[in-house]
Amino acid sequence: MKKFDYQLLNDLLLDTKVVSKLTTIYQLRGETSSYQIDYHEELKKLVAVAKIQSTDSSNRIEGIFTSDSRLNKIMSNKVEPHNRDEQEIAGYRDVLGLIHENYRYMPISRNTILSMHNMLFKYSGDSWGGKFKDINNKIVAKYSDGHEEVRFNPPDAFLVPELIENLCSSYNDAVKEETFSPLILSAAFVFDFVSIHPFRDGNGRMSRLLMLLTMYQLGFEVGKYISLEKIIEDSKESYYEALAASSVDWNENKNNYLPFIDYYLGIVVKAYRELIERMGLVHNPQKQLSAEKLILKILQQNLKPMSRAELVEQIPRYSQTTIQRNLKKLKDENKIQMIGKGRNVKYILRHS
Structure with missing residues (x-):
């Protein structure tokens, strides 16, 4: 069975590019640390925009969408979803809102993950919402030109409950022991989660929600103001390339986490820079x-x-x-x- 060694991450060696991105992120976080006090009203507006963009982009990556006018009404709870796509969009809205308001009370655990997934599909009425998959599946990459490719064969369904338990335990222990920078651990956790592919549907969206959840809990809240999901959607092909590169020999515990970590940190750097750029519009002069x-x-x-x-x-x-x-x-x-x-x-x- 796949093992999660978050003490070593398969003997992960950080290259200068990744170290530079980590340094940049901490510097940018420091620059933005006073924004909540100095620009409270402006940030409230950014939160509203980011929620819409995050919900729209994360679903669009999976080929789920509605019109802009319907999206805005769904986000503000002014209408009921009237088809399958809108039901899944409404579910994402609710999980995103839960993370924004309650991330401190959502431990990284099997129960939290199942509850998030149940909420993601609560409007569609699927019997498997909030339950691990009971059939084997494949990870398929969907490209901008419309073609799809099987990227990875995840573990069999009967292995999933134990794998998720082990993943959460390894991640939580590593965060406490500070075996790596917390952002490295967050990236590895998100990557391993999507590689397990524990659900019949919603795995990609769940991985991006878990990205937000772990980042918030680790003190990196930029995703509240700048949509990480939109940045991922805008670089979707690089996203799939990074996932594919880090997937090689995953089942044999020999995969290299570095390509996905490098991509993940690049998303965070871009988000912080966008936040600073937007807030720069209200700075003197x-x-x-x-x-x-x-x-x-x-x-x-x-x-x-x-x-x-x-x-x-x-x-x-x-x-x-x-x-x-x-x-x-x-x-x-x-x-x-x-x-x-x-x-x-x-x-x-x-x-x-």
């Missing part, structure tokens, strides 16, 4: 910039058309209504132009 000037500045910096939602996300200091009003004003003044129609409208600077 830009703090006094009007919504109008900030819109122009961001359009100039990004050099591409941006939707209203993207601009709201980038400018947490101002409300959606304020951004919308200023977009109309800038368009009327011929400073920006609209591209596309309806829901696909985007804005770009008008060049004379």
Whole structure:
């Protein structure tokens, strides 16, 4: 049976690239440590945006989606899900909300994992929600061009309960003993969880929820404000490549965790940098910039058309209504132009 040696992680040797990313993360966490006090209102807006993006992106990775308008209504509990995709989206919303509010009271254990999975599928009414798989399955990678590939054959179903127990125990012991940096242990745990593939469905989404849960518990809460799932979706092919590289010889306890750890840490670095960049829009001397000037500045910096939602996300200091009003004003003044129609409208600077 697969064994989880979190004291050594298969004699893991950290290369300079990974060490550099770890150092960067701790530095960036230090830079953002006072944000909750200094920018409480701005962060509340980022939390709302990140919840929507995380729910949308984590499900989209698995081919589950709905319209933007329906997504927003589901996220705000204004409508009941009306099909299978929306039921699973609503389930993810609830588990994400649970983690945000109660992560301190959710030990990394078999029971926590089963309860999260049960909540993930509570709207769909599947009898196997909250239960480990009773049939063998395969890990399939889904690529942006639509093709799928079998990436890995996980352990047989009858082995799963004991494997999950052993994984959680090894992880918790290693965190207490500080055998590696906590982020290394979080990455290894998430990777081993998805390699076990303990459920009939929802394994990828569960792994990303467990990423958030373990990071929050270890003191890295950037995923509350910047969607880690969106960053993963935007780099999906690299995500699958890292999983595949670290899967080689996994069943023989000879796999190399380094490729996935390197990818995982890269996601965290990017999230912290995005958080600092967004908060930079409310720092002096830009703090006094009007919504109008900030819109122009961001359009100039990004050099591409941006939707209203993207601009709201980038400018947490101002409300959606304020951004919308200023977009109309800038368009009327011929400073920006609209591209596309309806829901696909985007804005770009008008060049004379």
